Amino acid sequence: AKDYWKAPQYQKELLELLLTAESGQSFEGWEYLFPLINPLDSSLFDYLRNPLVVVDEPSEVDQELDRCFTKLNEHYSLVNEAGSLALAPEKLFMTVDGLRARLDHRQRLELRLLGLEAAQVDTQFDTEQQNVKTLFLFPVEACLAEHRMRSQTTQRYHGRIPDLAHNLTKWQQSGESSILVMPSLGVAERVVEILRDYSVSAELRPELSHSISANSQGILVTLGKLSGGCELPDAKLRLLIETDIFDEAASSDFRPAQTRRKRTQISAFLSDFRDLKPGDYVVHVDHGIGQFQGLQQMQVSPTTKREFMLLTYAEGTKLYVPVERLDLVQKFSSAESGSRPGVDKLGGLNWQKTKSRVKKAMRDMAEELLKLYAERKLVRRDPFSEDSPWQQEFEDAFEYQLTPDQEAAVEDIKTDMHSETPMDRLLCGDVGFGKTEVAMRAAFKAIADGKQIAVLAPTTVLAYQHFKTFQQRFELLSRFRSAKEQKETVARLSEGKVDIAVGTHRILSKDIEFKSLGLVIVDEEQRFGVAHKEKLKQMRRRVDVLTMSATPIPRTLNMSLAGLRDMSVIETPPSDRLAVQTHVVQFNEGVIRSAIEMELQRNGQIFFVHNRVETIYSIADLIKKLVPKARIGVGHGQLNETALEDVMMKFIQHETDVLVATTIIENGIDIPLANTMIIDHADHYGLSQLYQLRGRVGRSSRRAYAYLLIPSEQTLTPIARRRLAAIREFSDLGSGFRIAALDLELRGAGNLLGGQQSGHIDSIGFDLYCQMLERTVHELRGEPIEDETTVTINLNIDIRIPEDYISDMG
Numbered sequence: 001a002k003d004y005w006k007a008p009q010y011q012k013e014l015l016e017l018l019l020t021a022e023s024g025q026s027f028e029g030w031e032y033l034f035p036l037i038n039p040l041d042s043s044l045f046d047y048l049r050n051p052l053v054v055v056d057e058p059s060e061v062d063q064e065l066d067r068c069f070t071k072l073n074e075h076y077s078l079v080n081e082a083g084s085l086a087l088a089p090e091k092l093f094m095t096v097d098g099l100r101a102r103l104d105h106r107q108r109l110e111l112r113l114l115g116l117e118a119a120q121v122d123t124q125f126d127t128e129q130q131n132v133k134t135l136f137l138f139p140v141e142a143c144l145a146e147h148r149m150r151s152q153t154t155q156r157y158h159g160r161i162p163d164l165a166h167n168l169t170k171w172q173q174s175g176e177s178s179i180l181v182m183p184s185l186g187v188a189e190r191v192v193e194i195l196r197d198y199s200v201s202a203e204l205r206p207e208l209s210h211s212i213s214a215n216s217q218g219i220l221v222t223l224g225k226l227s228g229g230c231e232l233p234d235a236k237l238r239l240l241i242e243t244d245i246f247d248e249a250a251s252s253d254f255r256p257a258q259t260r261r262k263r264t265q266i267s268a269f270l271s272d273f274r275d276l277k278p279g280d281y282v283v284h285v286d287h288g289i290g291q292f293q294g295l296q297q298m299q300v301s302p303t304t305k306r307e308f309m310l311l312t313y314a315e316g317t318k319l320y321v322p323v324e325r326l327d328l329v330q331k332f333s334s335a336e337s338g339s340r341p342g343v344d345k346l347g348g349l350n351w352q353k354t355k356s357r358v359k360k361a362m363r364d365m366a367e368e369l370l371k372l373y374a375e376r377k378l379v380r381r382d383p384f385s386e387d388s389p390w391q392q393e394f395e396d397a398f399e400y401q402l403t404p405d406q407e408a409a410v411e412d413i414k415t416d417m418h419s420e421t422p423m424d425r426l427l428c429g430d431v432g433f434g435k436t437e438v439a440m441r442a443a444f445k446a447i448a449d450g451k452q453i454a455v456l457a458p459t460t461v462l463a464y465q466h467f468k469t470f471q472q473r474f475e476l477l478s479r480f481r482s483a484k485e486q487k488e489t490v491a492r493l494s495e496g497k498v499d500i501a502v503g504t505h506r507i508l509s510k511d512i513e514f515k516s517l518g519l520v521i522v523d524e525e526q527r528f529g530v531a532h533k534e535k536l537k538q539m540r541r542r543v544d545v546l547t548m549s550a551t552p553i554p555r556t557l558n559m560s561l562a563g564l565r566d567m568s569v570i571e572t573p574p575s576d577r578l579a580v581q582t583h584v585v586q587f588n589e590g591v592i593r594s595a596i597e598m599e600l601q602r603n604g605q606i607f608f609v610h611n612r613v614e615t616i617y618s619i620a621d622l623i624k625k626l627v628p629k630a631r632i633g634v635g636h637g638q639l640n641e642t643a644l645e646d647v648m649m650k651f652i653q654h655e656t657d658v659l660v661a662t663t664i665i666e667n668g669i670d671i672p673l674a675n676t677m678i679i680d681h682a683d684h685y686g687l688s689q690l691y692q693l694r695g696r697v698g699r700s701s702r703r704a705y706a707y708l709l710i711p712s713e714q715t716l717t718p719i720a721r722r723r724l725a726a727i728r729e730f731s732d733l734g735s736g737f738r739i740a741a742l743d744l745e746l747r748g749a750g751n752l753l754g755g756q757q758s759g760h761i762d763s764i765g766f767d768l769y770c771q772m773l774e775r776t777v778h779e780l781r782g783e784p785i786e787d788e789t790t791v792t793i794n795l796n797i798d799i800r801i802p803e804d805y806i807s808d809m810g
Helices: 008-022 058-081 096-104 161-173 185-197 265-273 323-328 350-378 389-396 404-418 435-448 460-474 483-495 530-540 555-560 589-601 613-626 641-652 687-694 718-729 741-753 755-764 766-780
Strands: 052-056 107-111 177-182 219-223 230-232 237-241 281-284 288-301 304-312 318-322 329-331 424-429 452-456 500-503 517-523 544-549 566-570 581-586 605-609 632-635 658-661 674-679 705-710
Touching: 052 058, 058 096, 161 177, 161 185, 177 185, 185 219, 288 318, 288 350, 304 323, 318 323, 323 329, 329 766, 350 755, 350 766, 389 435, 404 424, 404 435, 404 544, 404 566, 424 435, 435 452, 435 460, 435 517, 435 544, 435 566, 452 460, 460 500, 460 641, 517 530, 581 718, 589 605, 589 613, 589 674, 589 705, 613 632, 613 658, 632 641, 641 658, 674 687, 687 718, 705 718, 755 766
Parallel strands: 052 107, 177 219, 177 237, 424 544, 424 566, 452 500, 452 517, 517 544, 581 705, 605 658, 605 674, 632 658, 674 705
Antiparallel strands: 230 237, 281 288, 281 329, 288 304, 304 318
């Protein structure tokens, strides 16, 4: 030690420690000085014989090790400068070079969420050099082979046993196996009985042997404890657990759906509780929006400790909520995904005012909906005729087989049209799932009875697309019209010489009169202005209205609005549709060039999404340089309406090959020839946005490709990594209703209820909004309302599990 620390600043501390050691006593930190006597020349690797090193997310491990080495060096510098005794990190720990040498000679299994593609670095080109330090301990080149194992989360049924039974049967018929893993024999036996009631034969196997193969194509119920279910598409295997089938609090309650009590608020909270992290926003029913800071134990009496949720509010005030009252707290979720709500002041009047304001607005909205609904029920019109032979002929001419959901929607619409009350139905369905075909069948039915149809779309481009679709099916002889021709059309409409008018809000103008308007078909109504929506509302009192929306509507909201709006949902994809192949890759000139050239070879078109107007033209220039023969168009929101329409129309009519655009292409456009989508800086987008952008391609029977470009795998935040992994895994069709359930559904809530209500959802959180709405609707309909009573029974018993019961929480 005296030879190692010769400088004067170390002498005082050195003398003290040597005296302590010589007296046979230990001192704090002695183990960090021990290598002076006995140098550390071996590591964990020396004690393992031919180990297999499993690395979970190499890039994250690499970054963490880099942070660790940096921290050690910084700490050593500080201690050294302060004149304290410390050994250099390399005397205590393996060096980066030493670790790299040990890893290079070991068998390695790397687990990568985004695969090798995302880890490959393009050395030739990088748009934005990110300042990312990396040790490169796990070079991609060293990997001999990549085995992709697709894994997806399962659908949750919330006690809807008929849906489960239907899916289990469908999966079995398509050669897939399902294993239902239950926590106890009693629950397993009951599940087998319930499925038997729905004509599903499931085999109870309390113990699964290793010999059971994934090809057994059966439905097995077994015992075990899993944290969650999953789907392994490549193995044709599904694992479902108890909480995938039943709600958490209702899982032990197997009564039929009609008699099962509504699940309590506490179970609603618990489903989100697993995801709750310190710093997340929550809503307390009485005190408003605060931040969850974790669980804390407090001594409430000399003998009793209790656990509390710590919530912080404005000005640093704290609220301790006993864990028994979790029902008072909900995780905050709003229509603006990722938005940061304002935190309320504890004890202030602001929260009560907000709740009152929302309640009043909600009551007004619900009253208006009820009034509209009641008025429509009072209005009488002649029912449409039953299906004619021509209707059957028109439907048979459709070149594809209708999906079960489409058939159900057609049936719902026909039932509405056959009644004496005007129809007001909302048709929800994923992009490209055949909503327009369903609407066209309703249109034909109305025409057969001598009625006229108005088809409304929010933009000229969308209107043009609907026009082409209707033209193909109805063999209309019309085309896009000049101003002079528009006047002629207006005159012919009033004379009843035009059966179907397709257009934007121009159709709602005062100068346009229909001789006998019978059906209005509205696409994406939420994108129309307030005045146009008001005009549509007046129309609803007189004529049949069918509204189409590509944004899913939350089931909870659907339940709250039961009896106010009629809804049909299309969740199944057309049978000939192929899933979009999705690749997450680093920004790479070679990838961009080959993706565009491959699409051009099959005479297709390409979307290139770049969401920065300042640099969009330089990206277009880069593409021109990479693929000189490509015809390129640029579209963004800062172009005037005419210029933007011109760019879009050229792309639709295949006068350009590549459309470099911002996210304005997210909604609506249907271009069957466009089957390659390249999204720059994909890590900056939300899940629903990525999903809807990807939905622009793969609208025909051709295989479509999506390339999600990222700057560097090291720069990805954990949430961006999960988001990209989810979009990559869920390339299946129809995953729109599962992929970003919350994100998409909350947007759907705002769309269905209108922008103002969307603001109210943001101010009190979605869950509380739905509870209040359901209560308001019951009140307005004169139904009995149960008083919200709470009973607290305090037995003064400590129900906590002792800390020492589980010795290792790691």
